[in-house]
Amino acid sequence: MTKAIISGFEKYFVTLYVSKRHTPENACENCYRRLTAVENNKETEIFKIVRYTIWFDIDEHNPDECYFCLTKPKCFGFSYNQREKIQYAVCESVLPARIRSFETPHSPMQMAKQQQEA
Numbered sequence: 001m002t003k004a005i006i007s008g009f010e011k012y013f014v015t016l017y018v019s020k021r022h023t024p025e026n027a028c029e030n031c032y033r034r035l036t037a038v039e040n041n042k043e044t045e046i047f048k049i050v051r052y053t054i055w056f057d058i059d060e061h062n063p064d065e066c067y068f069c070l071t072k073p074k075c076f077g078f079s080y081n082q083r084e085k086i087q088y089a090v091c092e093s094v095l096p097a098r099i100r101s102f103e104t105p106h107s108p109m110q111m112a113k114q115q116q117e118a
Helices: 003-013 029-039 080-085 108-117
Strands: 049-051
Touching: 003 029, 003 108
Parallel strands: none
Antiparallel strands: none
């Protein structure tokens, strides 16, 4: 995680980035490009995520409840082209990201700007 990604994350989601011992330490290429664009005020594409993944603290590792142990790709690796083949786990230690939809059409950054203008 670079300073630009963390800063873009904080700006886009209007929250502080908190690193925990069990959270991923890197971002995919898509998130990297979009978050650095947000940081550099050059966001040209719509970022589809409106809520980031929330990782809850866990006391000890249990393979039957671990998000990473339970998430199994049906392909080799985690590439953009293969993303539809990944079966993401549903477990209590993770609240998955929310994708932009009809109910949540604006990013957290856009909603904060609208509230400031009002």
